[in-house]
Amino acid sequence: MSWFRNFIHLVKQSPPQRKPAALLAHSPPSLTLLLRHFSSTQIQSNHPGSRPTKGDEKPRVVVLGTGWAGCRLMKDIDTNIYDIVCISPRNHMVFTPLLASTCVGTLEFRSVAEPIGRIQPAISREPGSFFFLANCMGVDFQNHQVHCQTVTEGVNTLEPWNFKVAYDKLVIASGAEASTFGIKGAREYATFLREVYHAQEIRRKLLLNLMLSDVPGMTLTEEEKRRLLHCVVVGGGPTGVEFSGELSDFIKKDVQQRYSHVKDYIHVTLVEANEILSSFDDRLRVYAIKQLTKSGVNFVRGIVKDVQPEKIILNDGTDIPYGVLVWSTGVGPSSFVKSLEVPKAGGRIGIDEWLRVPSVQDVFAIGDCSGFLESTGKTVLPALAQVAERQGKYLAQVLNNVGKSGGGRANSATGLDLGEAFVYKHLGSMATIGRYKALVDLRQSKEAKGVSMAGFSSFFIWRSAYLTRVISWRNRFYVFINWVTTLVFGRDISRI
Amino acid sequence: MSWFRNFIHLVKQSPPQRKPAALLAHSPPSLTLLLRHFSSTQIQSNHPGSRPTKGDEKPRVVVLGTGWAGCRLMKDIDTNIYDIVCISPRNHMVFTPLLASTCVGTLEFRSVAEPIGRIQPAISREPGSFFFLANCMGVDFQNHQVHCQTVTEGVNTLEPWNFKVAYDKLVIASGAEASTFGIKGAREYATFLREVYHAQEIRRKLLLNLMLSDVPGMTLTEEEKRRLLHCVVVGGGPTGVEFSGELSDFIKKDVQQRYSHVKDYIHVTLVEANEILSSFDDRLRVYAIKQLTKSGVNFVRGIVKDVQPEKIILNDGTDIPYGVLVWSTGVGPSSFVKSLEVPKAGGRIGIDEWLRVPSVQDVFAIGDCSGFLESTGKTVLPALAQVAERQGKYLAQVLNNVGKSGGGRANSATGLDLGEAFVYKHLGSMATIGRYKALVDLRQSKEAKGVSMAGFSSFFIWRSAYLTRVISWRNRFYVFINWVTTLVFGRDISRI
Numbered sequence: 001m002s003w004f005r006n007f008i009h010l011v012k013q014s015p016p017q018r019k020p021a022a023l024l025a026h027s028p029p030s031l032t033l034l035l036r037h038f039s040s041t042q043i044q045s046n047h048p049g050s051r052p053t054k055g056d057e058k059p060r061v062v063v064l065g066t067g068w069a070g071c072r073l074m075k076d077i078d079t080n081i082y083d084i085v086c087i088s089p090r091n092h093m094v095f096t097p098l099l100a101s102t103c104v105g106t107l108e109f110r111s112v113a114e115p116i117g118r119i120q121p122a123i124s125r126e127p128g129s130f131f132f133l134a135n136c137m138g139v140d141f142q143n144h145q146v147h148c149q150t151v152t153e154g155v156n157t158l159e160p161w162n163f164k165v166a167y168d169k170l171v172i173a174s175g176a177e178a179s180t181f182g183i184k185g186a187r188e189y190a191t192f193l194r195e196v197y198h199a200q201e202i203r204r205k206l207l208l209n210l211m212l213s214d215v216p217g218m219t220l221t222e223e224e225k226r227r228l229l230h231c232v233v234v235g236g237g238p239t240g241v242e243f244s245g246e247l248s249d250f251i252k253k254d255v256q257q258r259y260s261h262v263k264d265y266i267h268v269t270l271v272e273a274n275e276i277l278s279s280f281d282d283r284l285r286v287y288a289i290k291q292l293t294k295s296g297v298n299f300v301r302g303i304v305k306d307v308q309p310e311k312i313i314l315n316d317g318t319d320i321p322y323g324v325l326v327w328s329t330g331v332g333p334s335s336f337v338k339s340l341e342v343p344k345a346g347g348r349i350g351i352d353e354w355l356r357v358p359s360v361q362d363v364f365a366i367g368d369c370s371g372f373l374e375s376t377g378k379t380v381l382p383a384l385a386q387v388a389e390r391q392g393k394y395l396a397q398v399l400n401n402v403g404k405s406g407g408g409r410a411n412s413a414t415g416l417d418l419g420e421a422f423v424y425k426h427l428g429s430m431a432t433i434g435r436y437k438a439l440v441d442l443r444q445s446k447e448a449k450g451v452s453m454a455g456f457s458s459f460f461i462w463r464s465a466y467l468t469r470v471i472s473w474r475n476r477f478y479v480f481i482n483w484v485t486t487l488v489f490g491r492d493i494s495r496i
Numbered sequence: 497m498s499w500f501r502n503f504i505h506l507v508k509q510s511p512p513q514r515k516p517a518a519l520l521a522h523s524p525p526s527l528t529l530l531l532r533h534f535s536s537t538q539i540q541s542n543h544p545g546s547r548p549t550k551g552d553e554k555p556r557v558v559v560l561g562t563g564w565a566g567c568r569l570m571k572d573i574d575t576n577i578y579d580i581v582c583i584s585p586r587n588h589m590v591f592t593p594l595l596a597s598t599c600v601g602t603l604e605f606r607s608v609a610e611p612i613g614r615i616q617p618a619i620s621r622e623p624g625s626f627f628f629l630a631n632c633m634g635v636d637f638q639n640h641q642v643h644c645q646t647v648t649e650g651v652n653t654l655e656p657w658n659f660k661v662a663y664d665k666l667v668i669a670s671g672a673e674a675s676t677f678g679i680k681g682a683r684e685y686a687t688f689l690r691e692v693y694h695a696q697e698i699r700r701k702l703l704l705n706l707m708l709s710d711v712p713g714m715t716l717t718e719e720e721k722r723r724l725l726h727c728v729v730v731g732g733g734p735t736g737v738e739f740s741g742e743l744s745d746f747i748k749k750d751v752q753q754r755y756s757h758v759k760d761y762i763h764v765t766l767v768e769a770n771e772i773l774s775s776f777d778d779r780l781r782v783y784a785i786k787q788l789t790k791s792g793v794n795f796v797r798g799i800v801k802d803v804q805p806e807k808i809i810l811n812d813g814t815d816i817p818y819g820v821l822v823w824s825t826g827v828g829p830s831s832f833v834k835s836l837e838v839p840k841a842g843g844r845i846g847i848d849e850w851l852r853v854p855s856v857q858d859v860f861a862i863g864d865c866s867g868f869l870e871s872t873g874k875t876v877l878p879a880l881a882q883v884a885e886r887q888g889k890y891l892a893q894v895l896n897n898v899g900k901s902g903g904g905r906a907n908s909a910t911g912l913d914l915g916e917a918f919v920y921k922h923l924g925s926m927a928t929i930g931r932y933k934a935l936v937d938l939r940q941s942k943e944a945k946g947v948s949m950a951g952f953s954s955f956f957i958w959r960s961a962y963l964t965r966v967i968s969w970r971n972r973f974y975v976f977i978n979w980v981t982t983l984v985f986g987r988d989i990s991r992i
Contacts, residue, residue, distance in 0.1 A: 047712030091707060108606060117754045124754040133707040150711050154704050156685075157806050158724075163713040189652075208650050211587060211629040215646050216543030217659040228654075258613045258620040310653050474985040481977055489970040 049085050049130035052144070052166040052410075058083045058128060059168035059408035061399060062146060064136045066093050066116055068385045069367030070173035072392030073399075074120040081403035083128035084120060085165055089135050089151045091116055094196055096385060097430075098479065100243040103193070103202040104250035105491035111478040113196050118472050132165070136174065136336060141360040144410045146170065168410040169362050169399060172337075172349060173392070176368035176383055179332035185307030186234075190327035193239055202326060206231070209323045210255070213262045227310060228323035229266040234304055234312070235329035236276030238431040241288060243326060244270050245434030248295035252435075254491045269298040269320065271312070277439070279382075279429060281452040284439040288454070291433050331383050337369050345371035346380045353378070353421030355395050362410055364399075366391035381424055394422045432459065545581050545626035548640070548662040548906075554579045554624060555664035555904035557895060558642060560632045562589050562612055564881045565863030566669035568888030569895075570616040577899035579624035580616060581661055585631050585647045587612055590692055592881060593926075594975065596739040599689070599698040600746035601987035607974040609692050614968050628661070632670065632832060637856040640906045642666065664906040665858050665895060668833075668845060669888070672864035672879055675828035681803030682730075686823035689735055698822060702727070705819045706751070709758045723806060724819035725762040730800055730808070731825035732772030734927040737784060739822055740766045741930030744791035748931075750987045765794040765816065767808070773935070775878075775925060777948040780935045784950070787929050827879050833865050841867035842876045849874070849917030851891050858906055860895075862887040877920055890918045928955065 053060050059082055063070045066088040074084055095112040102109050116131055117124040123131050134148040145164045152158045178194055180186035191205070192198050209228040213220065220228075231247055233240045247268050256263050270276065270292070276299070277285050289299065302314035311321040333347040342359050343350040348371035349357060355370065357363040367388035371380035381387045398418050399408075407413030428442035428450075438459040443450030549556050555578055559566045562584040570580055591608040598605050612627055613620040619627050630644040641660045648654045674690055676682035687701070688694050705724040709716065716724075727743055729736045743764050752759050766772065766788070772795070773781050785795065798810035807817040829843040838855050839846040844867035845853060851866065853859040863884035867876035877883045894914050895904075903909030924938035924946075934955040939946030 050712040091703070108604060110604060115754075125756050127757075130710060130757065131707065132711045133704070134711060150708060150713070152704075152708065154700055155708065155724075158708065161711075161713045161716075163711065165712070204650055207587070208629070208648075211627065212646060212648060212651065212654065214626060215628045215630060215657075215659065216546040216661070217646070217657045220657075228651075258611075260621050261623075261626065472985075474981060477981065485970060485973065489968075 047163075048128055049083075049132070050163060050165045053083070053128075053168060059403065059410070060085055060128070060166070061169045061171060062087065062165055062167035063171045063173060064088070064146065065173035065175055065367070065369075066090055067173060067175045067367055067388060068093070068096075069175075069388035069392040070171065071114070071116070071119050072389045073171060073173065073366065073396045074116070074123070074392075076393055076396030076400075077120070078400045078403065079120070079122040079126060079129065081400060081408060082169075083126060084123055085130045085132065085167075086116060086120075086123060087132045087134050087136055087146065087148055087165065088116075089133065090195070091131060091133060092196075093119060094194075095475070096194070097242075099193060099196070099199050100239065100246050102196070102199040103206070103243065104246050104254075105203070106246060106250075106486050107479060107482045109196050109200060111475055111482050114472055114475055118474070132163075134163070137162070139170065139172075139340060139363075140164075141342075141363060144168070144170075144362065167362070168408060169402075170364070171395065171399075172340075172357075172363065172365040172369055173367045173388075174334060174336055174369050176331035176337075176348075177334040178327065179330055180327065181329065183304055183307060185309075186304070186327055189307050189309055190234065190325040192327055193243060202324060205324045210259050210262060210266070213265060214259070223321075225262070225265050226267075227321040229262060230320075230322050231266070231268045231324045231326070232271060232312065232320055232322040233268070233326045233328065234271045235327065236270055236272030236274075236278075237328060237330060238277065238429070239328040240270060240272070240326070241277055241292070242432050243328070244268050244292060244297045245295070245432055247434075248292065248297050249434040250491060252295060257490070267298065268296065269300055271300045271302055271304060271314075271320070273301070273303045277431065280431070280439060280441050281443065284441055284452050284454050288431070288433050288439055291435065291437055295434055331368060334369065343373060345373050347371075348380065352376055354398060354418045355391060355422055356418075362413065364395055366395055386427060387424060390424060391422065430458075430461075543659075544624055545579075545628070546659060546661045549579070549624075549664060555899065555906070556581055556624070556662070557665045557667060558583065558661055558663035559667045559669060560584070560642070561669035561671055561863070561865075562586055563669060563671045563863055563884060564589070564592075565671075565884035565888040566667065567610070567612070567615050568885045569667060569669065569862065569892045570612070570619070570888075572889055572892030572896075573616070574896045574899065575616070575618040575622060575625065577896060577904060578665075579622060580619055581626045581628065581663075582612060582616075582619060583628045583630050583632055583642065583644055583661065584612075585629065586691070587627060587629060588692075589615060590690070591971070592690070593738075595689060595692070595695050596735065596742050598692070598695045599702070599739065600742050600750075601699070602742060602746075602982050603975060603978045605692050605696060607971055607978050610968055610971055614970070628659075630659070633658070635666065635668075635836060635859075636660075637838075637859065640664070640666075640858065663858070664904060665898075666860070667891065667895075668836075668853075668859065668861040668865055669863045669884075670830060670832055670865050672827035672833075672844075673830040674823065675826055676823065677825065679800055679803060681805075682800070682823055685803050685805055686730065686821040689739060689822055689824050698820060701820045706755050706758065706762070709761060710755070719817075721758070721761050722763075723817040725758060726816075726818050727762070727764045727820045727822070728767060728808065728816055728818040729764070729822045729824065730767045731823065732766055732768030732770075732774075733824060733826060734773065734925070735824040736766060736768070736822070737773055737788070738928050739824070740764050740788060740793045741791070741928055743930075744788065744793050745930040746987060748791060753986070763794065764792065765796055767796045767798055767800065767810075767816070769797070769799045773927065776927070776935060776937050777939065780937055780948050780950050784927075784929050784935055787931065787933055791930055827864060830865065839869060841869050843867075844876065848872055850894060850914045851887060851918055852914075858909065860891055862891055882923055883920060886920060887918065926954070926957075 071093040092113040098112045101107040134150045138147045178192040213225045306313040349365040350373040368383040372378040407416045432438040440458040441452040559582045567589040588609040594608045597603040634643045674688040709721045802809040845861040846869040864879040868874040903912045928934040936954040937948040
């Protein structure tokens with residue numbers, strides 16, 4: 001135990017003096033300002049995962065983000081050729097299509113979260129591969145470096161600190177941000193449904209409101225009770241519809257039994273400015289509306305003007321009081337992507353047919369943060385998991401080939417043939433609508449002809465498709481077990 | 497959808513005016529003050545779970561608390577005789593013996609939490625039975641009423657409100673509080689291990705520190721890295737020892753593989769003023785120390801004097817720097833119990849042989865909050881799950897018999913025979929020490945002779961004993977599945 005005695009001793013002699021880390025504003029400042037700031041306060045560390053790679057080391061691929069795109073890429077990258085450094089504020093991938101199910105206890109939170117170390121074990125085992133819990137604040141394309149800041153939320157004794165990581169190849173897969181179209185109060189009072197902690201928050205609010213609405217007291221009028229138990233979903237895309245379906249399922253099956261005193265007070269309303277599930281076949285949309293209405297979901301056509309702590313206000317002046325408000329009106333570019341000084345495509349990082357950022361060397365962008373430049377003649381692809389996943393898979397292949405041809409090192413791949421360009425083939429859309437029913441639309445696009453179906457058989461396809469897609473065997477197993485136990489024992493309602 | 501149109505309409509005309517609830521200090525004020533406060537601001541509501549029961553209704557048992565004692569009582573109470581109203585700040589029971597395992601991902605959090613509605617379904621189904629999410633602030637023994645305040649943490653739009661609940665029989669099972677012996681900073685910087693959210697906090701801190709210690713930067717010196725990854729446990733009772741064992745298991749098996757870059761920096765230290773596991777057989781204690789030392793746990797004999805954000809200071813002046821600090825030095829009376837104006841036994845609510853609070857009518861106390869009065873000639877029982885559980889079981893039987901004899905209503909049981917007095921028979925103690933090893937001490941007391949054993953066979957007994965004790969089949973099933981998957985796939989390390 002010599003380390004221990006030394007440790008204790010050392011500390012007794014001279015308590016560690018932490019250098020106060022420079023404080024950075026939360027929203028990334030302009031890049032120039034940032035770079036100046038960094039160069040004045042930061043000394044390049046000698047960490048094996050951050051200094052430029054040397055001749056006898058593997059070249060380093062730095063991946064920003066742990067979503068569908070980044071994780072699929074890391075899974076497929078050949079770790080005999082490259083070291084991987086992943087930088088992200090979260091150490092797991094979220095299996096987003098199943099997130100709505102966790103809010104009401106159909107699935108456990110852990111079942112839909114896959115740790116990076118399980119997706120790519122090299123990250124925790126190889127001496128040159130790392131995962132850094134941090135946000136990327138800017139990229140110095142000239143010097144092949146990314147500038148980052150650690151995420152220390154939850155540790156009182158550490159201020160966030162800045163550090164730089166040198167890359168041979170950089171893959172930006174940092175995703176998009178939930179968009180609120182600048183509507184006042186939305187970010188403050190509504191909950192998104194993109195991360196596991198969002199689902200946890202929705203679940204806690206829902207169960208808390210269910211319990212509180214049952215407690216005696218003069219404060220709680222009948223209207224107030226109805227308000228507390230009114231779940232309002234803004235946005236009629238797949239996420240909003242799936243959440244409404246799960247919620248009405250939960251109300252029909254579990255609230256009736258386990259909160260029978262307040263069962264007549266709980267309701268679900270879906271607010272959408274246009275059509276729900278606009279990308280789906282018309283027949284499927286009609287079916288979905290019919291089924292969800294049958295399950296008790298109210299549809300309101302309207303544009304939200306203002307969000308207040310207890311109600312939303314529509315453009316036509318209608319007030320809709322709520323107890324739980326979920327916001328899923330799509331995504332837009334993140335402030336990090338906005339701050340990057342590269343050509344954009346619809347606000348996203350502009351890429352060519354090989355997913356490269358053509359204005360700079362050795363940089364690629366995939367997933368929701370990227371879009372084809374006009375010069376490619378291709379349209380910007382929708383922000384879908386399957387697009388991101390396909391791009392990650394494709395790019396891993398490209399990088400592996402480049403590495404094998406000796407172009408892995410920084411500035412060494414100019415002139416190399418990258419092989420065939422990326423082509424996206426839409427495999428169809430799926431959405432569940434509760435009550436063991438789902439929609440499956442296998443058409444290539446909204447105009448194309450093709451198979452579309454709805455009902456229990458689709459539900460079965462939907463569940464099987466997801467079961468085989470959840471990445472690790474551990475989580476496949478857990479999702480299956482969760483579904484079976486929900487079927488047998490009902491949903492879990494403990495509020496922990 | 498007429499409710500919806502009325503609802504929306506109503507709200508448009510006159511937005512609900514919430515009456516601001518009276519603000520109460522967080523620590524319960526003196527009872528007299530409280531009663532005056534209540535009577536001036538609170539009108540008795542007409543809620544079917546709170547007004548005094550009428551002749552055609554079932555008598556009402558009010559249970560304060562959802563620990564081992566209260567839950568076992570509620571499980572066994574005959575709901576054909578009584579309505580149950582349970583008042584607690586948490587809607588589930590925590591299976592405390594397995595809580596330490598959830599911190600490192602051996603078990604899922606949900607597997608150790610059992611919702612009250614599953615323990616006693618009548619609470620969510622019977623028209624006169626309820627669960628109220630609230631703290632009890634005081635008891636008006638004269639008028640057979642408890643005074644409560646809702647727990648609204650997590651709802652921004654509702655102030656906590658006060659309400660009264662009338663009882664026919666009152667069972668106080670509100671438990672004890674973690675004690676810190678008045679040591680400065682302990683409550684502020686250490687984490688207890690008594691609730692699911694404690695385990696979640698420890699887990700989050702541990703995984704965060706593991707990840708941060710791997711990030712490059714000048715801030716992170718070698719000592720600082722050692723500090724971040726130094727887990728210090730204060731208190732060598734079963735909880736502290738089990739947690740240390742689980743933690744060293746986690747380090748040996750999972751950190752080595754999944755955080756191999758920092759595996760040499762993580763250590764566990766157990767600080768105890770006296771002997772560890774003082775209630776166990778000496779042979780078992782020696783065995784435990786040997787095994788835990790082999791797993792890498794450091795033992796420090798000392799008394800903590802001061803807790804600071806980054807270190808604890810012992811009486812002899814030694815500093816022990818820490819990254820995660822877990823506090824498990826036993827329990828003491830809660831401020832609610834202290835505020836009750838009834839005779840006490842060692843700070844706890846004084847009870848007689850039938851677990852009654854003899855100075856008042858129709859009031860019982862069980863579990864950690866109660867202790868035998870000197871007049872009974874019995875000693876105050878230890879604060880153990882098995883004591884609480886046995887008392888809950890016994891009291892349910894007594895109350896069922898009283899109810900059958902027509903004494904269920906308030907003030908109607910005087911002179912009734914309560915049957916045999918409560919006798920506690922110690923079934924032995926068990927504790928796991930990691931590495932598939934456990935201690936089982938089947939002796940009646942420290943001085944008695946009897947079987948005690950240690951090793952894998954005890955581990956097997958320990959796991960089986962717990963599997964059959966976890967209350968619902970759903971959780972038995974999940975605990976089993978969790979154990980199997982941990983064995984096959986390793987522990988889960990996603991930080992969600």
